[in-house]
Amino acid sequence: MLIAAAVCPCPPLLVPEVAAGAAPELDPLRAACAEAIAVVAAARPERLIVVGPAGPAGRGTHPQGAGGSFRGFGVDLEVRLGGRAVPDAFPDAVPDTASDAVPDTASDQRRTLPPSLAVGAWLLEHAGWDGAVPVEGLGVGEPLAAERCKEVGRELAAGAERLALLVMADGSACRTLKAPGYLDERAAAFDAAVARALGSADPAALAALDEELAEELKAAGRAPLHVLAGAGEGAALKGELRYDEAPYGVGYFVADWS
Secondary structure, eight states, rough: EEEEEEEEEOOOSSSSHHHHGGGGHHHHHHHHHHHHHHHHHHHHOOOEEEEEEEGGHHHGEOTTOOOEGGGGGGGOEEEEEEESTTTTOOSSSSGGGGGGGGGGTOTTTTSSSHHHHHHHHHHHHHHHTTTTTTEEEEOOOOSSSSSHHHHHHHHHSSSSSSSEEEEEEOOOOOOOOSSOOOOTTTTHHHHHHHHHHHHHHHHHHHHOOOOOHHHHHHHHTHHHHHHHHHHTOOOOOEEEEEEEEEEEGOEEEOOOOO
């Protein structure tokens, strides 16, 4: 059952070494992420799954200890998901019904973490996450249909164990003229709807996010948010929105449910 969740954005710029001279600009965002993760830790989960958007090579499960790096962003920095590896810690992490989201190589521990999960691993490390709690990653393809994402979330939360999620999700990338997706007048309203849903811990409102509109607005977190929507059904959690800004024209949110 889902007992807590944190939602954080996944730009590699969250890592100060990647952001370089611009790093101080995102200090408030990093602090909000650490606060949200602390709330999840305080809920004492028995298992944490980090969920983030991923391309074909990064989709599926990533075990504790899986490695990632930021070399693709010009920084020789490596991270490990949840610290040391725990063999066979998650034999049943992703239900068979999610097979269309998970490649045949999902159990291959040699795969590197996709960028979103690498950022999640960095956030956990720098928030002082207790390594005694098992951690796993789940890369979700952005083209995965909303209903399929919600089904994955429901099945992840179906067990009796105390489950927590760290959901790596960006909002629209069209908030300003200089945004990666240029300015789209619909972006502010889309991001506002996400912020309201996160702040009120409303799975139904998250579930109602329009996947076609999200794609048009280049919202890199739509699929993970729909996984959270499915996992949160019936959990009756309370939410707190800690950050809602659009630096660089991209909607970033930080929230926690507990």
